[in-house]
Amino acid sequence: MSIHNGFWCRMPRQQHRSLDNFLAADAFEAFHAVDLAAPKVLTLRVRSFLAWLACKQGHPLDLARIRAIDQAEVERFCEATGLEEGQKSSLIDGLRKLARSLYEARGVTALGLETLKRPRRGQKARNILSVEDAEKILGWIPKLERITDKRDTAMFALMYGVGASPSELLCAIRSDYVREPEPTIQLRNTRNKRTRIVPLFPLLVAFLEEYLTDWPDLPPNAPLFPTRAGEPLRDTAVLKASLERRTWALGIGFPVRLLDLREAFIAHMRDRGAPRVVLQALLGLRSPDNTDPVGRRLWMTKRRA
Known part of the structure; x- marks a missing residue:
């Protein structure tokens, strides 16, 4: 031609x-x-x-x-x-x-x-995970249930229910979860070296207790969410695969990331009128502005850069 x-x-x-x-x-x-x-x-x-x-x-x-x-x-x-x-x-x-x-x-x-400008990445707004979709993900029961499915459900529930980050859950040990006098979990942020104690409402306690029935004899210093062999969970690849499998099985119309669960918690709390300072304390963030899902993602990008 x-x-x-x-x-x-x-x-x-x-x-x-x-x-x-x-x-x-x-x-x-x-x-x-x-x-x-x-x-x-x-x-x-x-x-x-x-x-x-x-x-x-x-x-x-x-x-x-x-x-x-x-x-x-x-x-x-x-x-x-x-x-x-x-x-x-x-x-x-x-x-x-x-x-x-x-x-x-x-x-x-x-x-x-x-002077040519590249098109911005991420111009299209991401979908915020709705309450209905989150309930589907947490309530999903596979046909062949594995011992790790309850673990993944409990971790997803903590991400969505209290805004825990995946890295904080990987660092959690058995003694961080306390039943009395008030159910709480201690979360450590390895990035900014902060530790916070988060109260748990009854539904989250139910998820954790159901999961711990498979691990009744975990030592206090053992990881709270181990692998099937009892070893520490090293990275989030397994969780990402589990979340992708659930999203596909439930027919959710967009890909859901682990971070979307935490950002959904922020968005829903903001919609209910929760003050930014309260969210800052719950999430262990340095600035109240970071409680905005989009602003928080930009803030994390700047820190990595």
Whole structure:
């Protein structure tokens, strides 16, 4: 296939919406971009975008035209070809590499390319786990119940019921759960070195007691939520797999993460009018602003960075 003489422009719209219809090796003959950068920089999407510009312009591209590339042209190209957000990010990354290559090879600053903005990740709001879906997850009983299913249910109940984080539950030991005089559990945050004691309401106590019937002789220093062999649970991979299995079996319409259980607790408490300072104490957070699910996720991202 060739794009010479406006061939691509004459193609039916339903055909040229796909990149495959105008990604050809001979597309470079339409402009003088072959020697502008290393071949690895000129990826398939970058080449197709440059070919698209050459077709619109009607004659080969030059350095001045490439320098003038702006965000609006990238958006129009993505709309014309039906590129998704992830593919758009890949295209913009490739154009940025082209800008750096132009600067290194020719000493030309490609200002338009350098100012391209990648689409934000996570622009679409995540679904907050509803009370009904949470009850389904906690009440799910598999056909072949395993000893670890009760453990997973108890851990999910603590994440949703008191906002416990998965890492806090992995660090919990048997003596952290106290029945008298008031049922409480002590949670340790290994990240900020804080410890808090959280009261448990009767439903959470019922989940824990049902789980502990399978482990009646746990020593005080033993992990509260061990593996089937009695060893400490090292990571959350098992919990993620268990939650995914429940979500799929129950037909919940979106993927549920472990963090969603905790964020659902925050959201439901906020909806009931719980003050932020109270939530801060319950969750062991440093700032009341972190009780906002979205703000808290951003705060955690900044700390990791």
